[in-house]
Amino acid sequence: MQSSSGSNPSQVAARNCRRLQRELADLITGGIFHVEEGAAGSTRWVVKIRGAEGTFYHGEVFRLQFVFPPEYPIEAPEVVFLHPAPIHPHIYSNGHICLSILYDGGWSPALKVESVCLSILSMLSSAEAKRPPEDNDNYVRTCSSSPKKTRWVFHDNKA
Amino acid sequence: MRVQVEGWHAVGTWTWNAEDDACGICRLAFDGCCPDCRIPGDDCPIVWGECSHPFHMHCIVKWIGVQGNNVQRCPMCRREWQFKSS
Numbered sequence: 001m002q003s004s005s006g007s008n009p010s011q012v013a014a015r016n017c018r019r020l021q022r023e024l025a026d027l028i029t030g031g032i033f034h035v036e037e038g039a040a041g042s043t044r045w046v047v048k049i050r051g052a053e054g055t056f057y058h059g060e061v062f063r064l065q066f067v068f069p070p071e072y073p074i075e076a077p078e079v080v081f082l083h084p085a086p087i088h089p090h091i092y093s094n095g096h097i098c099l100s101i102l103y104d105g106g107w108s109p110a111l112k113v114e115s116v117c118l119s120i121l122s123m124l125s126s127a128e129a130k131r132p133p134e135d136n137d138n139y140v141r142t143c144s145s146s147p148k149k150t151r152w153v154f155h156d157n158k159a
Numbered sequence: 160m161r162v163q164v165e166g167w168h169a170v171g172t173w174t175w176n177a178e179d180d181a182c183g184i185c186r187l188a189f190d191g192c193c194p195d196c197r198i199p200g201d202d203c204p205i206v207w208g209e210c211s212h213p214f215h216m217h218c219i220v221k222w223i224g225v226q227g228n229n230v231q232r233c234p235m236c237r238r239e240w241q242f243k244s245s
Contacts, residue, residue: 018194019186073184074221109184109222110234 076107096147177213184218209241
């Protein structure tokens with residue numbers, strides 16, 4: 001009951017199935033991220049991310065949920081942290097992530113699950129303070145269940 | 160000895176002359192076709208941007224179609240997308 005998509009995993013369109021198959025294989029051979037739930041034919045994946053050594057998040061493991069729309073990769077996947085989300089200036093306590101590449105204007109169909117995971121890991125690693133976003137409580141109270149419906153304003157690339 | 164050829168079958172091979180093997184959008188081989196097509200070849204051509212990145216025509220057209228009024232950008236390098244004239 002944790003999925004913001006609500007529905008059971010369903011079959012993805014044939015057009016993106018083969019691409020997801022390849023992405024899954026690349027993630028497994030890449031070996032950096034562990035796919036906890038996911039199959040090429042499933043619209044919902046859960047990927048584990050380990051905090052890098054020498055950063056605030058060393059020793060912590062987080063779970064990222066990807067939900068693929070039928071038009072993926074033309075349309076961006078919906079990416080959120082499952083509870084508990086990392087405490088980070090750009091990550092809200094409900095798991096929503098303020099990162100431009102996840103939303104319209106920043107997404108590119110050349111991005112992959114692996115490159116999204118790497119960007120998020122790098123965002124965690126470059127944190128200068130371990131604190132929630134300043135407007136966390138207000139955002140979490142008022143936002144839509146999908147972060148893709150939020151009108152994000154991207155201020156900086158430092159945390 | 161005289162040999163009389165009664166018939167013959169020509170077999171040709173072809174390949175797209177792209178620098179990359181696979182389309183950066185659908186990740187399928189250029190020698191194959193995009194996910195919406197069944198037969199590779201002229202019906203599912205590859206095209207290049209001014210930035211020199213190749214894609215299946217059907218894939219890049221889909222991508223620039225969803226960018227609305229925004230500047231249309233290459234998925235690989237994010238430079239403004241212009242079809243390269245051959």
